[in-house]
Each structure stands twice: as C-alpha cells, then as structure tokens.
Amino acid sequence: MTGRDARRIAVIPGDGIGPEVIAQSVRVLAEVARRHELALTFEEGLAGGAALDARGHPIPPETLDLCRRSDAILLGACGGPRWERLPVHLRPEQALFTLRRTLELYANLRPAVVSAPLADASPLRREVVEGTDLLIVRELTGGLYFGAQSRTGEGARAVATDTLPYSAAEIRRVVRRACEIARTRPRRKVTSVDKANVLETSRLWREVATEVGREFPDVALEHMLVDNCALQLVRNPRQFDVVVTENTFGDILSDEAAGVMGTLGLMPSASLGDRPPGLFEPVHGTAPDIAGQGIANPLAAILTGALLLRYGLGCEAPAASIETAVWRALADGCRTTEMGGALGTAAMADAVLARLP
Ligand code: IPM
Numbered sequence: 001m002t003g004r005d006a007r008r009i010a011v012i013p014g015d016g017i018g019p020e021v022i023a024q025s026v027r028v029l030a031e032v033a034r035r036h037e038l039a040l041t042f043e044e045g046l047a048g049g050a051a052l053d054a055r056g057h058p059i060p061p062e063t064l065d066l067c068r069r070s071d072a073i074l075l076g077a078c079g080g081p082r083w084e085r086l087p088v089h090l091r092p093e094q095a096l097f098t099l100r101r102t103l104e105l106y107a108n109l110r111p112a113v114v115s116a117p118l119a120d121a122s123p124l125r126r127e128v129v130e131g132t133d134l135l136i137v138r139e140l141t142g143g144l145y146f147g148a149q150s151r152t153g154e155g156a157r158a159v160a161t162d163t164l165p166y167s168a169a170e171i172r173r174v175v176r177r178a179c180e181i182a183r184t185r186p187r188r189k190v191t192s193v194d195k196a197n198v199l200e201t202s203r204l205w206r207e208v209a210t211e212v213g214r215e216f217p218d219v220a221l222e223h224m225l226v227d228n229c230a231l232q233l234v235r236n237p238r239q240f241d242v243v244v245t246e247n248t249f250g251d252i253l254s255d256e257a258a259g260v261m262g263t264l265g266l267m268p269s270a271s272l273g274d275r276p277p278g279l280f281e282p283v284h285g286t287a288p289d290i291a292g293q294g295i296a297n298p299l300a301a302i303l304t305g306a307l308l309l310r311y312g313l314g315c316e317a318p319a320a321s322i323e324t325a326v327w328r329a330l331a332d333g334c335r336t337t338e339m340g341g342a343l344g345t346a347a348m349a350d351a352v353l354a355r356l357p
C-alpha cells in the first residue's frame with residue numbers, strides 16, 4: 001500500500017493516565033497494522049488540560065483541524081483536579097463536548113464483555129455474570145448535555161434548570177444505528193431504555209423506537225424502563241445484547257455495566273456519526289491518582305484500538321486479532337495491579353503483543 005492510501009489517525013493522549021495508555025494502544029495498533037499490511041499514520045494533537053496549559057483553550061483550532069482531516073481519532077482522556085476551578089467553557093471536558101457536537105458523533109458504543117477468565121474480577125457471582133456480552137449504544141449529542149440551562153436568584157432563592165430536548169430525527173438515527181449493529185451480532189436483540197411512564201421525551205423515544213423496530217423485522221426490539229434496566233443489569237446481565245438509550249441514562253448505565261465487569265479498565269468506546277472520523281476512547285477517564293506511575297491498565301485503550309479498526313476503518317480482521325490477544329492474555333492470568341495482579345502498563349501491553357494471532 002502506498003503512503004497516499006494510508007489511513008490517518010489523530011492521536012490525542014490528553015491528561016492523567018491518557019498518555020500512558022494511548023502510547024500502548026498505538027504500539028499494538030502499529031504492530032497489527034504491520035501484520036495485516038494496513039498503512040496507518042499517527043499524528044498527535046492537544047486537547048483537554050494539556051491544551052489549556054499549552055494553548056489556553058481546551059480544544060485549539062489546530063486540533064479540530066487535525067481531527068477533521070483524519071480518518072479516525074484515538075483519544076486518551078481529558079480533565080483533572082488542576083483545571084476543575086476554571087469557568088465551565090474552559091474546562092477540559094469541553095474538548096469532548098466540542099468533538100461530539102461538531103463532528104455529530106451521535107452514537108456512543110460501550111461494550112461490556114465478561115469472558116470466563118474475567119468472571120472472578122466481577123463483584124457478581126460467576127453463575128450470574130459469566131458469558132455477559134452486551135453493547136450499550138448511548139445517544140451522545142442531545143438531551144440534558146446540550147439542552148438549554150439557566151440559573152436565577154441567589155442563596156435560598158436560587159433556581160437552576162436543565163432541559164432535556166429530543167427530536168424524532170435524533171432518536172430515529174441512533175435507534176437505527178443500534179438495530180444495524182444488532183444485525184451483526186448473533187442474538188439480534190435490542191433493548192430500548194427510557195422513562196416513558198414519566199418523561200415526555202421518553203414517550204416520543206418509545207414511539208420512534210417502535211417505528212424503527214418495524215424496519216428491522218429480523219431484530220427483536222423490547223422496551224425497558226431505566227430503573228428496571230439498572231436492576232436487571234446486576235440481576236441478570238446476560239439477558240442483554242444491544243441496549244440503546246438517551247445521553248444521561250447511557251452515561252449512568254455504561255458505568256454500571258463496567259461495574260458488572262468489575263473494572264473500568266476494560267471498557268473501550270466508539271463514538272460514531274454518519275461519516276468519519278469517529279472518536280475512539282477508553283471509558284475510564286484520567287485517573288489522576290495513579291497517573292505517571294506506569295501502573296494504569298492499558299487494556300481499555302488497546303481494546304479501543306480494536307473498535308477504531310472495526311467501526312472507524314472497517315477493518316474487521318485486525319480488530320478481531322487485537323481482541324483475541326487481549327482475551328488470551330487474560331486467560332493466561334495476566335493482570336494489572338488494579339485487577340489484582342502485578343503487571344505494569346507496558347508489561348501488560350507486551351503480554352498482548354506476544355499473543356497476537
Ligand atoms: C463519559 C464521561 C463524560 C460524560 C464526562 C467526562 C463529561 O462521564 O464519557 O461517560 O458524562 O459524557
């Protein structure tokens with residue numbers, strides 16, 4: 001393949017443990033690309049606290065340009081205690097919101113998989129959790145996160161308001177995406193999660209989801225209230241295949257799903273729009289308490305590389321080879337410290353590299 005055909009990856013290490021885990025993810029991606037004769041180029045950009053320190057803005061224009069001309073974006077994490085006191089529009093998380101909104105990344109995929117060797121890491125009993133293989137599809141560009149906010153009055157008279165708007169079109173596109181993905185999975189099931197007994201947006205969500213379901217006769221669509229879903233996730237997580245839900249519910253349920261796995265250190269994510277670039281990041285965040293010590297778990301970032309190949313570049317075989325190597329390493333007992341083992345960040349990545357098929 002010539003350099004002209006190379007797929008361009010924007011790499012944004014960000015803050016906290018972001019740079020450490022992203023370095024390992026890039027190592028694995030580069031090696032898998034070499035083996036599969038896939039030409040990838042990596043170009044680094046600044047965002048989050050790192051960009052605030054260097055450029056005074058959470059996402060400077062050159063980073064947005066870099067992202068726009070890339071085929072996929074690999075991001076570590078943004079944020080940290082040092083920047084928490086800044087005004088809202090200058091906080092590191094704004095980098096994420098700007099990318100989500102300007103690139104229209106409306107579908108956020110967060111898989112939770114509990115294979116046999118991982119069942120011990122879960123706080124749930126093995127017989128409840130082993131074999132869990134679910135994918136949360138979280139709507140990412142609407143709802144409370146982007147609705148109008150206001151604050152009036154002061155002290156005891158203060159009143160704050162957030163609004164939760166959703167249009168039928170916003171609901172339709174994300175539910176469609178969830179159904180399309182369900183078609184590629186063996187069980188072909190979608191659980192649409194809402195609070196239709198209380199919220200008007202949820203009633204619209206359920207109507208539109210039902211309509212979309214008719215377009216996919218080969219997909220089994222069910223509806224579930226969000227409080228019940230939170231319960232079912234810990235009671236019987238294996239019942240779920242694809243779960244689709246609005247922004248805030250998805251934020252909460254995806255952390256719960258990571259809790260079912262027993263660690264945030266294993267959950268990758270993909271944020272997709274209708275066209276590239278998608279944004280690929282581990283769910284765990286910056287973990288400032290362990291940053292810079294070389295002990296962070298790189299597996300979520302490495303698995304994020306697999307999602308980048310599969311959903312960002314449409315390359316299934318190299319994506320699957322990364323996942324196979326990660327499951328093999330876990331089956332062989334390789335564990336980072338936060339999983340109760342002794343491997344550091346680079347050693348864990350070495351263990352994955354050594355097991356690539
Ligand atoms: C996530 C995070 C972000 C979110 C925060 C950092 C703003 O929790 O990606 O789940 O709420 O979307």
Ligand code: MG
Binds near residue numbers: 252
């Ligand atoms: Mg979250």
